[in-house]
Amino acid sequence: MSYELWYWDGIPGRGEFVRLALEAGGIPYRECVRESPDGEEALLADMRARRVHPPFAPPYLVADGLVLAQTANILLYLGERHGLAPASLEGRLWVNQLQLTIADMVAEAHDTHHPISASAYFEEQKDEAIRRAKVFRGERIPKFLGYFEQVLSGPEAWMAGGDRWSYADLSLYHLVDGLLYAFPKRMGTVAARFPNVMALHRHVAALPELQDYFSSGRRLPFGEGIFRRYRELDGK
Numbered sequence: 696m697s698y699e700l701w702y703w704d705g706i707p708g709r710g711e712f713v714r715l716a717l718e719a720g721g722i723p724y725r726e727c728v729r730e731s732p733d734g735e736e737a738l739l740a741d742m743r744a745r746r747v748h749p750p751f752a753p754p755y756l757v758a759d760g761l762v763l764a765q766t767a768n769i770l771l772y773l774g775e776r777h778g779l780a781p782a783s784l785e786g787r788l789w790v791n792q793l794q795l796t797i798a799d800m801v802a803e804a805h806d807t808h809h810p811i812s813a814s815a816y817f818e819e820q821k822d823e824a825i826r827r828a829k830v831f832r833g834e835r836i837p838k839f840l841g842y843f844e845q846v847l848s849g850p851e852a853w854m855a856g857g858d859r860w861s862y863a864d865l866s867l868y869h870l871v872d873g874l875l876y877a878f879p880k881r882m883g884t885v886a887a888r889f890p891n892v893m894a895l896h897r898h899v900a901a902l903p904e905l906q907d908y909f910s911s912g913r914r915l916p917f918g919e920g921i922f923r924r925y926r927e928l929d930g931k
C-alpha cells in the first residue's frame with residue numbers, strides 16, 4: 696500500500712510535517728501533485744471531486760479508504776497506525792497536543808509576512824507585517840520556544856519521553872528549522888536560551904531514518920512558503 700499525499704508543489708509548507716513522518720517512518724507514499732502532468736490543477740480538481748469528508752485545504756492524505764486533512768489529524772492517524780507516537784491514549788493525546796501547539800506557532804509565523812490577507816502581496820501589507828513580526832520576534836518566539844524547552848527539560852531527549860522520537864519531535868525540528876531560516880538574526884540572539892530545543896533540532900537532523908531523505912533532493916528548500924526571509928521582518 697502507498698499513501699497519496701496531496702500538497703502544493705515547490706514549497707515545504709505544511710506538507711513537510713507529513714513528509715517527515717512518512718519518511719522517518721519508512722512509509723511509502725506518492726507526491727500526487729509532483730507526479731501529475733497537470734501539477735497543481737490536479738490538486739484543485741481532486742479537492743473539487745471529493746464528496747466524502749472533503750478537505751478544506753491541503754495537505755491531505757488518501758489512505759486505507761480515508762481522506763484525511765488537517766496536518767495534526769493526519770499525523771495523529773500516522774502516529775497510531777505506524778507507531779510514530781506512544782501507544783497509550785494519554786501518550787497519543789499528549790503528542791497531538793504538542794502538534795497542535797506547533798501548528799499554532801506555524802500559523803503565527805505565516806502571519807508575520809501575511810498579517811492581513813494570504814491572497815494579497817507582501818508589499819501590500821508590509822507595514823502591518825513589520826508590526827506583527829516585531830511582536831512575533833519579541834514575545835511569541837520566546838514564549839513558544841520557552842514552552843518546548845520546559846517540555847524537554849526532563850532526562851529524555853524526546854518530547855514524549857522514552858527512547859524513541861515521535862512525529863511531534865520531527866515537527867518541532869522543522870519548525871525550528873523554519874525559524875532559523877526566516878529569522879536568523881533573532882534566532883542568533885535567543886537560541887542559547889533554549890538549549891534542549893536546539894539539541895532536539897540537532898538530534899532529528901542526525902536521525903539515520905532521515906538521512907536518505909535529506910540527501911535525496913525531495914526535501915524542498917524554504918522560499919515562498921510559510922517560512923520566508925524578509926530583511927524587514929527580522930531583527931535581533
Ligand SMILES: N[C@@H](CCC(=O)N[C@@H](CS)C(=O)NCC(=O)O)C(=O)O
Binds near residue numbers: 709752764765766767
Ligand atoms: N489547519 C490546516 C491549515 C491548512 C492550510 O492552511 N493549508 C494551506 C497551505 S499550507 C492552504 O493551501 N490553505 C488554503 C486556504 O486556507 O484557503 C492544517 O494544519 O493543515
